Amino acid sequence: MSEQTHQTDYDVLVVGAGFSGLYAVYRFREAGLTVQGFERAEDVGGVWHWNRYPGAKCDSESIYYNFTFSEDIYRKWTWSSRFASQKEILCYLHFVAEELDLKKHFQFQREVVSAFYDDENELWKVHFSDDVTVTAKYFIAATGCLSKANVPPISGIDQFEGEWYHTGDWPVDEVDFKDQDVAVIGTGSSGVQAIPVIAKEAKSLTVFQRTPQYAVPANNYVYEHDYIDSVKKDRSSIRELMYSTRLGMPTDRREVSALDETKEQREIIYEHAWNKGGFVFPTAYNDLLISEESNATAANFIRNKIRSTVQNEDVAEQLCPEYYYAAKRPIFDSGYYETFNQPNVSLVDVKQEPIEVLTKTGIQTTKTLYDFDKIVFATGYDGITGSLFKMNIHGRSGQSLQEHWQNGETVQTYLGVATDDFPNFFMITGPQSPSVLMNMPVAIEQHVDFITDLIMNAREKGSTNVEVVQAAVSNWSNECKTIADYTLYVKTDSWYTGTNIENRTSRFPIFVAGFPIFKQICDQVIQNDFEGFVMS
Ligand code: NA7
Numbered sequence: 001m002s003e004q005t006h007q008t009d010y011d012v013l014v015v016g017a018g019f020s021g022l023y024a025v026y027r028f029r030e031a032g033l034t035v036q037g038f039e040r041a042e043d044v045g046g047v048w049h050w051n052r053y054p055g056a057k058c059d060s061e062s063i064y065y066n067f068t069f070s071e072d073i074y075r076k077w078t079w080s081s082r083f084a085s086q087k088e089i090l091c092y093l094h095f096v097a098e099e100l101d102l103k104k105h106f107q108f109q110r111e112v113v114s115a116f117y118d119d120e121n122e123l124w125k126v127h128f129s130d131d132v133t134v135t136a137k138y139f140i141a142a143t144g145c146l147s148k149a150n151v152p153p154i155s156g157i158d159q160f161e162g163e164w165y166h167t168g169d170w171p172v173d174e175v176d177f178k179d180q181d182v183a184v185i186g187t188g189s190s191g192v193q194a195i196p197v198i199a200k201e202a203k204s205l206t207v208f209q210r211t212p213q214y215a216v217p218a219n220n221y222v223y224e225h226d227y228i229d230s231v232k233k234d235r236s237s238i239r240e241l242m243y244s245t246r247l248g249m250p251t252d253r254r255e256v257s258a259l260d261e262t263k264e265q266r267e268i269i270y271e272h273a274w275n276k277g278g279f280v281f282p283t284a285y286n287d288l289l290i291s292e293e294s295n296a297t298a299a300n301f302i303r304n305k306i307r308s309t310v311q312n313e314d315v316a317e318q319l320c321p322e323y324y325y326a327a328k329r330p331i332f333d334s335g336y337y338e339t340f341n342q343p344n345v346s347l348v349d350v351k352q353e354p355i356e357v358l359t360k361t362g363i364q365t366t367k368t369l370y371d372f373d374k375i376v377f378a379t380g381y382d383g384i385t386g387s388l389f390k391m392n393i394h395g396r397s398g399q400s401l402q403e404h405w406q407n408g409e410t411v412q413t414y415l416g417v418a419t420d421d422f423p424n425f426f427m428i429t430g431p432q433s434p435s436v437l438m439n440m441p442v443a444i445e446q447h448v449d450f451i452t453d454l455i456m457n458a459r460e461k462g463s464t465n466v467e468v469v470q471a472a473v474s475n476w477s478n479e480c481k482t483i484a485d486y487t488l489y490v491k492t493d494s495w496y497t498g499t500n501i502e503n504r505t506s507r508f509p510i511f512v513a514g515f516p517i518f519k520q521i522c523d524q525v526i527q528n529d530f531e532g533f534v535m536s
Helices: 019-030 071-076 086-099 189-201 225-232 235-244 263-276 292-309 313-319 440-460 470-484 515-527
Strands: 007-015 035-039 106-108 112-118 123-128 133-141 163-166 181-185 204-209 215-217 331-333 345-349 355-358 362-365 369-371 374-377 425-427 466-468 533-535
Touching (some): 019 086, 071 235, 181 189, 189 204, 235 440, 263 292, 292 313, 440 466, 440 515
Parallel strands (some): 035 106, 181 374, 215 331
Antiparallel strands (some): 112 123
């Protein structure tokens, strides 16, 4: 690594050009700061640049899955359907970048390999893969919660002579599955979206399932022109609605316990939610993630749907999950279970028949050697902390963030924005913010606004350093843990708890009390002159 500094003296260095990086660069520029963005991809888009796999779609409704800070941008963009495809969202992000003239502030194909806080000069030195070092006063991680793909350490992957892909790092050129024998490993949101689409094209599709999933219909449909017109005229009330709802978007959440209604009433409610699709189902009752008994009512309903959809009884049983419904990320599908009725589709339960090795020709399990032309890893991400650790960030004492948080087992932040010993380093939708439990663009706007206000407040006071006090960090972390411990999330293995990554002990670095409470707390912190932060 060359120690030569090629560029210096940006006020702010932003890593990432997805929703959060774009909005951050915009806000910092408008606030009069010098700002430079860096992005490892060749263009803007963030997770929507990389997630090009067949069937990739958003689970938040389009009219809420966008920026709402600008009347102009909100009116100019027209969504085609209730759940937008990856292609459409990527187009939207390009549109925003062009409207706000943001691309000129980014350097693309630049990946951070390490970052060090220089205590003496009170600045960040950020090193890139092409041996360039950039310095800046403030270092902002706009790296998203799901950007470090998890390819499981299955041996023999280099031996496989066919092609393999990860859903989170999909090639730009279309992948042709026609007349191919294909394997998909993993049945999370990505696998469940990709499987029906690949099954239509492939000669054969074998799905390697570790944990069966609860999938509820997305019920996607094309928006009517009149509806879109009325939405565009009403941005401010839509924004207000988004900012005042728990998930950052309206979901018809019912403030009723599942146990306060009879079995017959619940059947009607669940059937209605099933038909409406999307987040209406997981929010059908307010205690599905708190009460095991309530949760079981939703889980039973979905298992019955699986049994009535999948014709082969053994396959249907293999597809029936047992974990607490929605304690893993809720999944919305378009014909997932029906796909298993196709003659070219088969299911392998890797708990019964673990994958041993990839061979030249395919996948060797403990029972069978399966031959494939193509293997798709839909095996998810090292979520929440992975994208931060990947940057190899070192704080004041020289300790890395990974060491500071004991490899992700003791994640500790203040409001998900900052952590102690890392001055002038801020995370957008970082660990212990509501982050992945809500509609991300809303969370991003609020977090970026908070960080911008914090930095501008410090500068007005003539402060060169902003850092968070340890007591604020430990109080916030305890608070997050206390609330999470009431829920079924912490009793379920998932990428939320980090246990999808081999050898990681369970943790739950998300604030679960909902967005309005979180925002209220942040607003209070601002009112109290950024209580918890020290500006020196
Ligand atoms: P997920 O939801 O983490 O799903 C990954 C899937 O891959 C899941 O079924 C895993 O099983 C499975 N997996 C992971 N490792 C292995 C190995 N070694 N062998 C077999 N199967 C494995 O990731 P997605 O990309 O689908 O979704 C991520 C988010 O993107 C999603 O929640 C949305 O927010 C958008 P497991 O359940 O861990 O047993």
